[in-house]
Amino acid sequence: MKTRAAVAYEVNGPWVIDEFEIEDPGPEEILIKMAYAGLCHSDEHVRLGDFTEAVLPMVCGHEGSGVVEAVGPGVRGLAVGDHVAASFIPSCGRCPSCAEGMQYLCDNGEEIQRGKARHKGPTGMVRAMSGIGTFSEYSVVHENSIVKVGDWYPLDAVAVTSCGVATGWGSAVNVAGVKAGDTVVVIGTGGIGINAVQGAAMAGAANVIAVDPVEMKREFAQTVGATHAVSSIEEAGPLVEELSWGRGANSVLLTVGDATSDLFAPAMALVGKAGSLTLTSLSNVTQNEITLNTVDLAMMGKHLHGSIYGYCNPRSDIPKLLRLYDQGKLKLDELITARYKLDDINEGYRAMHAGENIRAVIDYSL
Ligand SMILES: NC(=O)c1ccc[n+]([C@@H]2O[C@H](COP(=O)([O-])OP(=O)(O)OC[C@H]3O[C@@H](n4cnc5c(N)ncnc54)[C@H](O)[C@@H]3O)[C@@H](O)[C@H]2O)c1
Ligand SMILES: [Zn+2]
Ligand SMILES: [Zn+2]
Incomplete structure (x- = not known):
């Protein structure tokens, strides 16, 4: 045909x-x-x-x-x-x-x-x-x-769930393992990151800080669970300090459009002891180098996670996410x-x- x-x-x-x-x-x-x-x-x-x-x-x-x-x-x-x-x-x-x-x-x-x-x-x-x-x-x-x-599900809602929602939500809930009371930073709140915001909020995070240079994205993020929104990683620094009582974020999620090497060190600087940086964003496949302080990584017991599909199992997680949508919990x-x-x-x-x-x-x- x-x-x-x-x-x-x-x-x-x-x-x-x-x-x-x-x-x-x-x-x-x-x-x-x-x-x-x-x-x-x-x-x-x-x-x-x-x-x-x-x-x-x-x-x-x-x-x-x-x-x-x-x-x-x-x-x-x-x-x-x-x-x-x-x-x-x-x-x-x-x-x-x-x-x-x-x-x-x-x-x-x-x-x-x-x-x-x-x-x-x-x-x-x-x-x-x-x-x-x-x-x-x-x-x-x-x-x-x-x-x-x-x-009974609208097929447009099903469509966005199949990658963006599952990947973002799962990056927060499954990969980063956000827990009640956590401080979470989501860097880049487009189609993927906005669902990391929803996932972090649903998992019970006390503070969910959305970082995006676009004002509309920051405003939107605050309608789906972000407690704060700033326009740059630099701006997020003092806010994380204040909100976490100086301990740093439990989880930072990198969900920008292009994960360039320059973003890793500033993103990891937001992470507190035993916390994690989750990389969900993709970049050019020839990018082999990032800058990270290795002593900080080791001695602060930090983690760097790669996230594919937000560790979602599509056959169980897509229906599960749609059910949360049915209940009005997931936008x-x-x-x-x-x-x-x-x-x-x-x-x-x-x-x-x-x-x-x-x-x-x-x-x-x-
Ligand atoms: N790992 C996976 O399984 C998986 C699955 C789907 C998508 N992805 C990747 O996730 C990334 C995000 O995809 P998307 O569809 O949400 O893209 P998008 O373009 O919709 O969103 C990216 C957002 O990042 C923001 N941004 C750009 N630079 C920034 C910076 N320096 N600081 C803060 N925010 C910044 C943009 O304003 C935008 O809101 C892409 O790299 C995509 O390829 C990965
Ligand atoms: Zn995708
Ligand atoms: Zn298989």
Whole structure:
């Protein structure tokens, strides 16, 4: 069948909308009619060549939701008409990582980097990001990369949950392990960081300090759980001192758009004894060096955590987060501050870089 999709063809080139032919779903695969795709910053890292030129061209989009249109042979637990969320890490359920309860590290996740070529277009076969490609009206996806969700949830809320909400919320709750009474700093309160704010607040943090240079983001953060908001890491320093009675933050989360090496030392300086810095942001894959004081790290018993998917297990955590939304405890509708047609994806990402949105979605009904 035919589908239209947004492709990153070359480093720093625009998103290009082309028409593609996709084949029927094969064994263990399903055909999804996409409803919404979230504009996550990670897709821009792909387009800007941060994961190397070799991954291009790529039909991007790894955050999204849709409805099952067809199922291939051997698919279990999914039927035509089911509402689903994309999962940018597959969960095979059988590899050592999955078996140990770490589906976010599924060994079956090779497709994450390379994607799988399923779109036949003007220049030949094009791979789909994470094996999903939510920037495509229709996509054929392995059932391991799909999570069934209740059909009563609005599909735009499901879409943002599939990456941004799970990754941000989980970075605070699962990776940093925020506890009641903690002092937490979230550096960068865009689509991911704003959910780290929600997670930290829900875990009972006494102080949640949002750091973002954009005023709208700081104001918004204070509507979803931030107790304070400042515009720079430098400004956060004296505030953390005061609020933590001189002990420093229990957790600092780095959720800016691009984790450049210069951010690590000032971020770690906010962390108190036995506290942690959690790195959720991505950056250029060739960035091998950061500056950190090693004696401070060792002798203050600090931790540096890497966070993939906020250590969320998509099959259990996406439904869990949607349930919290149902109960009014997790804000999802409010996060979606703009909706674009697929053809307007370049405008959507311009707005993201300009700091105009919390999270934007491609709405396939437009
Ligand atoms: N680890 C994972 O599994 C995972 C998953 C999804 C996204 N990510 C990454 O998380 C990062 C954030 O993604 P997003 O979609 O939220 O991006 P975004 O562009 O929506 O948000 C980034 C925010 O950081 C703010 N910011 C920029 N520089 C800052 C600074 N120096 N200090 C404070 N704030 C600053 C921006 O104003 C913006 O609000 C990206 O690098 C993305 O690739 C990682
Ligand atoms: Zn993402
Ligand atoms: Zn696995």
